[in-house]
Amino acid sequence: MEGTTHALTDDHRDLYDAADTERWAAEPDKRPGRTAFQRDRARVLHSAALRRLAGKTQVVTPGTRSYDWDASPRTRLTHSLECAQVGRELGAALGCDPDLVEAACLSHDMGHPPFGHNGEEALNEFAKDCGGFEGNAQSLRLLTRLEPKRFVPDPTSGELVSVGLNLTRACLDAATKYPWARGDHPTDPDSVKFGAYEDDLPVFAWLRRGAPADRKCFEAQVMDWADDVAYSVHDFEDGLHAGHLDPNMLYAEPDRAAIWQVAIGRYVPADTAPEELRTALDRLMEQEWWPHGYDGSALAQSRLKDATSQLIGRFCLAAEGATREAYGSGRLTRYGAELVIPREARNECAVLKAVADLYVMQRDEQERIRADQRIVLAELAEALSARAPEGLDPQFRAIFDTAPDDKARKRAVIDQIACLTDASARSLHARLTRRGRRAER
Numbered sequence: 286m287e288g289t290t291h292a293l294t295d296d297h298r299d300l301y302d303a304a305d306t307e308r309w310a311a312e313p314d315k316r317p318g319r320t321a322f323q324r325d326r327a328r329v330l331h332s333a334a335l336r337r338l339a340g341k342t343q344v345v346t347p348g349t350r351s352y353d354w355d356a357s358p359r360t361r362l363t364h365s366l367e368c369a370q371v372g373r374e375l376g377a378a379l380g381c382d383p384d385l386v387e388a389a390c391l392s393h394d395m396g397h398p399p400f401g402h403n404g405e406e407a408l409n410e411f412a413k414d415c416g417g418f419e420g421n422a423q424s425l426r427l428l429t430r431l432e433p434k435r436f437v438p439d440p441t442s443g444e445l446v447s448v449g450l451n452l453t454r455a456c457l458d459a460a461t462k463y464p465w466a467r468g469d470h471p472t473d474p475d476s477v478k479f480g481a482y483e484d485d486l487p488v489f490a491w492l493r494r495g496a497p498a499d500r501k502c503f504e505a506q507v508m509d510w511a512d513d514v515a516y517s518v519h520d521f522e523d524g525l526h527a528g529h530l531d532p533n534m535l536y537a538e539p540d541r542a543a544i545w546q547v548a549i550g551r552y553v554p555a556d557t558a559p560e561e562l563r564t565a566l567d568r569l570m571e572q573e574w575w576p577h578g579y580d581g582s583a584l585a586q587s588r589l590k591d592a593t594s595q596l597i598g599r600f601c602l603a604a605e606g607a608t609r610e611a612y613g614s615g616r617l618t619r620y621g622a623e624l625v626i627p628r629e630a631r632n633e634c635a636v637l638k639a640v641a642d643l644y645v646m647q648r649d650e651q652e653r654i655r656a657d658q659r660i661v662l663a664e665l666a667e668a669l670s671a672r673a674p675e676g677l678d679p680q681f682r683a684i685f686d687t688a689p690d691d692k693a694r695k696r697a698v699i700d701q702i703a704c705l706t707d708a709s710a711r712s713l714h715a716r717l718t719r720r721g722r723r724a725e726r
Contacts, residue, residue, distance in 0.1 A: 300618045301382060304495065305455035309429070309488060310437040310448045322384040325456040329388045332450060334395045334432050338362035340706025342401040343516070343523075358523050361394050361401070364516060368393070372511030375601045379608060379624075380616025381504050388452070389459035389508045395432075396423025398703040399710040400658040407662040409477065412699050415692040416482050421462050423703050425481055428452060428460065429488045431700060433680070455619070457492040459504035462512075464493060471499040484693065496620065503617055506624035514600045517634045520641035522593050525579045530644045532577050535566065540643075547647075548639035553632060562639075565632035569596075596637070603630035661714045662702065668717040669698045676717060677701055 306321035314324075329335060338361035359367075369390035376386030397420040398404040408418035428449050435451040438444070458464075463480040466489065470476035481489035496502065501509065524530035534540045544566070545559040553562070569575060574595045579585050607625040608617065645651065673694065674682045678701055685697040705713065 300380070300616055301385075301455060305619065306453050308451050308453055309491060310435060310451050312435065312451065320382070320384065321453050322382050322388065322456060325450075325452045326384045326388040326391070328434060328450045328452065329391045329395075332395075332432050332434070334427055334704070335362065335365070335391060337704065337706055338365055338394060338397075340708055341397060341399060342403075342707055343520075358527065359519055361397055364519065365391050365394050367519060368508075368511050368515040371515050371597060371601065372508050375511060375605060376504060376507045378601075378605050379503075379507065379622075381507060381618055385456055385459055386504050386507055386511075388456050389504055390511055392424060392428060392460045393462065393508055393512060394420070394424065396420045396425070396427050396703065398423070398662070399705050399707045400655070400662065403655045403658050404662055404710075407659045408666070408699060408702065411663060411666040412695070415695045415699075416484075417467055417477070417479075418699060418703070419463075419467070419477065419479050421478070421480050422467070422482050422485070423700075424460065425457070425489065426485050426700070427704075428457060429485065431680075431704070454492050454494070455502075455504070457488075458496065458502050459508060461492070461501070461505055462509055464496070464501055464505075465499055469499075482696075484696070500620065502619050503622050503624060504619070510600075510604055510624060510626060513634055513638075514597055517637040517641070518593050518596045518600075520645065521637045522589060524641050524645045525576065525589060527645070529648060530640065532575075532579065534644075535570065535640070541566070543643055544636065544639045547643050548635050551642075552635035552638045557632070561628075561632055562636055565629065566636045568629070569633055569636070600630050600634055603627050661711060664718050665710060665714040666698065666702060668714070669702065670695065672717070673698055 301322075308321075319327075341361040343359045343361055343364045369387045372390035373383045373387040377383040398408055398418075400407075402420075405418060405420050412418040429452075430447055430449050432449045433447060435448050436445040437448055439446045461480045463470075463478045465471065465479055466481045466483065466486060467479040468474055470479065521530070525532070535544075541563065542559075545562050548562055549555060549557050549559070570577075572595065574588070574592050576585075576589050576592045579589060604624060604626045607627050608622065611625050612622045669676050674685045677685055677697070681697050681701040684700065685694050688694040688697055702710065
């Protein structure tokens with residue numbers, strides 16, 4: 286569909302054109318003076334999908350361990366807010382529209398289901414015969430179809446159909462971490478990472494119109510690095526708060542060998558030498574602000590918070606400096622540049638991810654929780670499918686009732702489950718399954 290264009294600030298008038306600010310469905314401004322990307326940010330910020338992230342696991346499952354009196358584990362919502370702050374400032378420093386980058390960062394995890402990546406794996410198994418499940422592809426589906434904001438007449442039937450939040454092309458592109466469909470990964474056709482389901486390809490083709498194949502726009506690259514920085518640093522911080530991680534263990538050679546094993550192939554390329562990672566961890570631990578101990582006291586909390594700030598600044602300044610060295614001092618947007626992240630910074634970030642992975646995610650207690658979560662989602666999916674359309678919320682029942690085939694009907698069931706929080710998934714499971722009812726008693 287042809288969309289409308291919107292005025293940009295003088296600072297960005299020559300950086301984003303009419304195609305960038307086009308919307309799938311044309312609509313007038315409600316209040317003059319706002320930029321197109323300010324409207325995008327407001328729509329994401331006020332969406333129910335963003336609020337639901339408060340009830341979705343990030344890494345540490347709430348309620349499984351006591352925390353310091355002023356600390357609590359991060360959720361998908363707090364992670365998204367922190368990612369948005371990091372991305373907004375880094376993007377602005379490099380010349381991007383800050384509202385555009387912030388909107389992309391806020392929305393990048395919207396499609397993640399209950400129980401984090403563990404839930405994503407469970408739903409992908411259930412959806413293997415109807416196109417799979419991928420949190421980033423689900424985010425696009427939610428932003429362009431599922432989140433109720435804007436309805437327009439279907440050009441064929443005349444029926445009102447949802448276009449989701451009806452965000453601009455540039456905003457949707459900036460929120461797209463994997464700009465390819467399932468099976469179209471540029472180097473690995475078997476990759477489980479993709480950005481669009483088959484029945485969302487029309488809007489995906491529209492938002493990618495004119496974009497180089499398989500290449501992320503500059504704002505999406507900023508969002509992606511902000512995501513990495515936020516979760517690597519804050520998962521490390523949460524691990525300390527929760528008492529799962531003693532920094533002194535990072536000096537022990539057996540622990541270090543386990544960290545390199547986790548990092549290589551998962552967070553860094555498989556050909557990375559352990560010595561590179563050893564050097565990266567040593568660099569971090571040599572900094573005067575590094576948290577060598579943590580006892581939960583106010584002073585320790587203050588020092589840990591300073592360390593997280595130092596790490597975020599370190600990683601962002603590294604990317605900003607290297608990108609400026611490559612592209613100069615001008616404003617960098619869309620497909621005019623690539624974000625340059627020094628190998629040293631990537632390795633340091635990867636080491637933090639591996640530390641949190643080893644000491645937090647791989648704990649026996651956490652694995653037992655994840656196993657139970659996978660069972661809950663698998664049983665819930667089967668129970669909902671068996672009863673559908675009964676048991677579906679009105680929004681998803683309508684999608685189910687108008688679906689053209691069994692695959693589309695199954696996708697409607699998956700859409701409902703993906704929108705649930707951890708608690709609502711368990712509650713619905715308890716109502717619909719014998720196992721859940723026994724557990725409730």
